[in-house]
Amino acid sequence: MADLEILDVRKTFGDIEVLKGIDVHAPSGSFVSLLGASGCGKSTLLRCIAGLEAVNSGTISVGGEDVTGLAPEKRRLSMMFQSYALLPHMNVLENVRFPLRMRGKQHGTKTAQRELAVHALEQVQMDHLASRMPRQLSGGQQQRVALARAIVGDPRLLLLDEPLSNLDARLREDMQVELVSLQKRLGLTTIFVTHDQDEALSMSDQVILMRGGVVEQAGTPEELYARPATSFAADFLGAANLLSVTSDGVRRARLGSAVVPTPTEFSGDVNLMIRQEDLKVNNAEGLDSTVPAVVTARVFRGSELLLVLDAAGQEIRAVAPVSTAAEPGTEVTLSWNSRQSRVLAK
Amino acid sequence: MNKSRTEPWLLVLPVMALLVIAFVIPVASSLIASFTSTGSPGFTLANFSDFFESSVHLTASARTLRMAFIQTIASILIAVPLAYIMSRLSARARVVMMIATILPLMTSVVIRTFGWVILMGPSGPLARIPGFLELSNSHQGLLGTELGVNIAMVQVLVPFAVLSVLGVINGIDVRLQEASRTMGASFLRNFWHVVLPLALPGIVSGATLCFALSISSFITPNLIGGAQLPVIGAFIYQDATVNGDLPFAAAQAMLMLMAVLITIAATNRLASSRMK
Amino acid sequence: MKRRTALIAFTSTAVLASLTACMPGTGSGSAAGAPTELVITTFGGDWQKNFTDAVVKPFEKANNVTIKQVTLYSADALAQLQAQKSSPQIDVVFFSGGQEATAARDKLIAPISASSLSNGADLIDSAKSGLEQGEGPVIQISPVGLTYRTDKIDKPTSWNDVFDPKYKKHVAFTDLSNSYGTLGMLSINQAKGGTADDVTPGISAMGQAAKAGDAVVIKTSSDLQQAFSSRDIWLAPYAQDYAETLRKAGQPVEFVLPAEGSMASFITANAVAGRANIPLATKFIDFALSSDVQAKFVSGMTYSSVNQKTEIPEDLKSKVVWGSSLDKLQRLSGATFGEKSATWLKQWNEAIAQ
Structure with a gap:
């Protein structure tokens, strides 16, 4: 030893x-x-x-x-x-x-x-x-x-x-x-x-x-x-969404027409990392960030659904309960807690 | 007829035909000839009894076998480490080594042997070494000695041995050797415990090839050893061409073929029991 | 390969020959019309070159004859004659190994009388000794003697010099698988008191020398050249004409006929029996015996002349056996050779092998 x-x-x-x-x-x-x-x-x-x-x-x-x-x-x-x-x-x-x-x-x-x-x-x-x-x-x-x-x-x-x-x-x-x-x-x-x-x-x-x-x-x-330190680490370790966002002031980011809070300060173009399992579909209860999205695909995984969505032209993946009504084409809202997201350099 | 069963046979047909024409028929006719006599009709064992009653032929047989064993062992001892080193070289260095190994095969055995005659003889560079000329009783250095024949023959045989050993060593998974090194085997112990046992099939086939080539050679033994160190191949040639006694030549050739077959069987048996 | 091309050449000439034979107007009358054809054998190489210049071309020119040469060595030529006994395709055949004895016995060759040869009276006895048995005359002689390095030893005089302690380790014998080796052995054997029926004196003496390492045994003529050039050999029994080959290769060697006399290689020219043009073939052979042609054999190939009138150039007088010395040359009969050679070889192998 x-x-x-x-x-x-x-x-x-x-x-x-x-x-x-x-x-x-x-x-x-x-x-x-x-x-x-x-x-x-x-x-x-x-x-x-x-x-x-x-x-x-x-x-x-x-x-x-x-x-x-x-x-x-x-x-x-x-x-x-x-x-x-x-x-x-x-x-x-x-x-x-x-x-x-x-x-x-x-x-x-x-x-x-x-x-x-x-x-x-x-x-x-x-x-x-x-x-x-x-x-x-x-x-x-x-x-x-x-x-x-x-x-x-x-x-x-x-x-x-x-x-x-x-x-x-x-x-x-x-x-x-x-x-x-x-x-x-x-x-x-x-x-x-x-x-x-x-x-x-x-x-x-x-x-x-x-x-x-x-x-x-x-x-x-x-x-x-x-706490992945880089976009690469975030992507490599587990399924993470990396959303391209731009600065919209102190601890705020613009994603398409939506504005969401961020856990840290930043400036310029960055990636906002949100784990799939941290996203909630049509359920914003107790969550401080929300964006509209359209379901593009739905994959049944037995215990859960994997949803592929489009939010302001960017692909987002989320897991949702099997009961979620989310046929492709459905408009939904995606919500998360900003403390679980991370700002990462591109 | 089932097509898928006949097609493989069609593919081997040319080889089979060649084998029959170039091997089976000549060997069979030699076998028959060996039981005949030029003088009298009918079958006879005279050729074989003549052979076993001739001290010259028996001495030459013993010499042929002895030299074949020595040359085979020496060729393998040189070829195995050489092939191993070649297998570990970079691709480019390996090509260079390969060419250096095969190049001698591109020149005639006679030319190469004349080179040895000059090198080993009284006017060669080695003759300056005190006592070198006394190696043969006729003061011809290595000429006319079995050692001289063995050296020249090993030079002829090593490329064949290297090629057959290299083929097998190249096929050994390099990770086996790396594993053995990480398990505490030094370079040499890895060679001994891993490479050598796994190269055994190549060593056996290389040795068999060398033995068969050596036992049937007569040009190099003739030129280096001379008429005084006759080998069986030289007698076969002499009896076939000078004496015109084809049956006796055929009988000797059959005995030589038997010696080769017995050796092949014995080495294969030994090798398969070792590899089990 | 050589043999195969020879066979092909032979077949084509044979076809040609049979075609011309069918044509009217050809035959013995060669005075006018298309040239007559003679088919002769040849040993190829330098021999053929010399023979073409010395005999073939002058004869063709003088007699309006076309001569086809077919490469066939003595044993093969004899085999051909035997195979074609009913319709022979060759006019003149040369033998170097005594095959004329067999050929004459089997009536494959036509007898030639000395009187039918214009040069008959000038021939030395050994050249015409076979005529009575129906063999052709000897046209070339290569005596076996001692070839020695002039820079190393004094001129040897006797066959026994090969056993001289002074020359130990510097003597080369030739193996009996070579015909000159056989002739050399027989010469030494005679000097030691042996005969063709008893070769033990010669073989045992040579065997002892070889086993003691006092002499080496080489197998071929190219080995002999090597022996002189790089094996420190000073003295070897071998043929007169090969000494010249060694000299041309730069070796300081001379050839000497030992006082005891020696065996020689005799090349005979024979007219094939059953051919249409035996007189022309005989004329061709006669021409080869003329002193002019013989002089060309002497100067070109270093053979000894069979014609006593041949002028031997001064510079060759020390290199070839000539004049009265020719009486010392003996001929090994083909019959004896055929009968004994296997026994000799066996005894020889036992004597020299280590």
């Missing part, structure tokens, strides 16, 4: 700067997600931590030890790959024992190593398949084996590269829960790379949102969701 400290890490591939000065701190035992779209640098950063890529500048420290220049095998951390990367010529037990074998003496005799490996397999309920070959396992089973291999022998850091993305939706939810509980039980400092904001929000102690090789925003899931 150790903390991870990344200071001003830069990395270029040829002429392209992929990481443009990244700072991350993951406290010991925490679950930290690197979240972002593909190409944002999150996977490269993980590979730099693992030692699979050399950084151009900056430092990476694990448990206070500078590992920046160390070969991957000397960093004493473990990484789980999206493809699981189980060694096809070894059975499940040998796969899980492999890191112990490679790290050598500190893990004792062959028998001791096997006991540790079996223990790790027990943690993921795979001990009964210890003698199978990887190709005889299902995708979900392979993943559990890969997880067992990643946690065996107390790595200082557990690096997970989109480990859940190859699973179907149901299995994936189960694994999210199981992975977090395992991580908490073992107290493993975990760095988790994902492009899925739900996954990042639901599993992490801390989310690091990346964009174009820089950290866009870092914080707890709650902080990021409730």
Whole structure:
């Protein structure tokens, strides 16, 4: 168990700067997600931590030890790959024992190593398949084996590269829960790379949102969701409406013909962020902001409706109770509490 | 007739035809010829008994097999690390290495071997090394020695070994190696525990190819080893062209083919038991 | 490839030849009308070049004859004659490996009497020794002797010099898969007291030298050139004409006929039996025996002359065997070679292989 400290890490591939000065701190035992779209640098950063890529500048420290220049095998951390990367010529037990074998003496005799490996397999309920070959396992089973291999022998850091993305939706939810509980039980400092904001929000102690090789925003899931610092963060984390508004005086914004209050002062053209679930349709009770809108589409989601509306030429999405009368073409009013909206630079 | 079942057969037809014309028929006629005699009609085992009674032929067979084993092992030992390094290079550097590896195949074996003759002989640069010429009892350096033949043959064989090993190594998921590195395997241990076992099919096919090429070669052994280190290929050539004794040449060719087939069967068995 | 083109050339000339044979007015009378045609074999390469200049062109000019050359090596030529026995397509055939003995025995070639040759009286005995058995006369001789580096050793005199301790590690023997290798072995064998029936004295001495590393064994004539140029070889039994090839390649070598005498390669010219124009073929062969033509073989190919009247240029007198020395050359009969060569080769392989 150790903390991870990344200071001003830069990395270029040829002429392209992929990481443009990244700072991350993951406290010991925490679950930290690197979240972002593909190409944002999150996977490269993980590979730099693992030692699979050399950084151009900056430092990476694990448990206070500078590992920046160390070969991957000397960093004493473990990484789980999206493809699981189980060694096809070894059975499940040998796969899980492999890191112990490679790290050598500190893990004792062959028998001791096997006991540790079996223990790790027990943690993921795979001990009964210890003698199978990887190709005889299902995708979900392979993943559990890969997880067992990643946690065996107390790595200082557990690096997970989109480990859940190859699973179907149901299995994936189960694994999210199981992975977090395992991580908490073992107290493993975990760095988790994902492009899925739900996954990042639901599993992490801390989310690091990346964009174009820089950290866009870092914080707890709650902080990021409730108080996105930028339009990008607002859009990426959860379904948010970003309405283009112009200044209409102190804490007031003009949206088409309507004027609405804003939580903060601003000037010029900005985005006003309102979460879908904060909008009310034809119900302004206790709310200080209202605009007229026309329903353009209605999507039934079982427990609720998703409405797509047009307000002064801008598209707005809102969730409403199933009982709401909102056939396409219906004129409605949309209301919200200005304290739940945020003014964000464009 | 079901069209979808006949079409695949139509596709392999040219290959099958070529195989029959260029392999099955000649081998079958050699097999038949090996049981005949130029002098007398009817079938006979005389060619085989002559072979096993001739100490020269038995010595040459032992030499041929011994050198083929040594050359195969040496070629693989060189080719596997080379192929591994090539697989890890950038695309551009790999092309350069590839050309450098294949280029020797573009020149005739005879030309290349003459190069070795000069290099290994008394007027070559190596002859200045004290004691080098005494490597052969005729003071010809490496000429007329099995070591000399082995060196020249390995140079011939390595490209074939590299190509077959590289094909398999390139197919190994690079993430397996990255995973192994993050799990604490050093460069060399990763090579030993991950790359090598996964490259085994390529190593086996490369070794088989080298062995078959080596056992049937006679140009290089002739030019470097000379008449005093005869290999079976040289005897086959001699008996077929100089003595005009095709049945005896055919019998030797059949024995050589058997040696190759046994080796292939043995290595495949060994490899499949290792890979299970 | 060479052989295939030769076959194609052969087939087309054969067709041509049969066509002309059907035409009226052709035949032995060559005084007027369309030129008569002779089909002859050739060994190709430099040999063909020299032969064309020395024999073919002058003969064509003088006799209003067209001569077609077909590349066929001795063994292949014999096979062709046997296959075409009922309707031969070749007029003159050359043999270098003693095949004339078989051809004469099987009546594939027409006997030529010495008296029918204008040059018959001038021929050395060994050139006409086969005529009585129905073989054609010898037109070219390449003796086997010792080729040596003049800058390294003194002129050798005996076959036994190849075993001289002074030359250890600097001697090259030629493998018996090569015909000059066989002739060299037989020459050494004779010097050691052996005969064609008993080659043990020669082979065991050569085998011992080879196994001890005192001599190397090369397989082909190009190996021999390599041996002299880059393997530090000073002395080798080989053919007279090849010594000239080595000299042209820049090697400081000379050829010497050892005192014991030696075997030589004899090339015979034979008129094919059953052809329409045997007199013309004989005339052609006779022409090749003339001293003028023989002089061109000597100067162009460094062969020894079979005609005693041939003028040997001064500068070649040290390079070719001539005059009374020709008596020291022996001919290996094709019959003996055919009968013994496999046994010799076997014994040889056992003696030299390590």
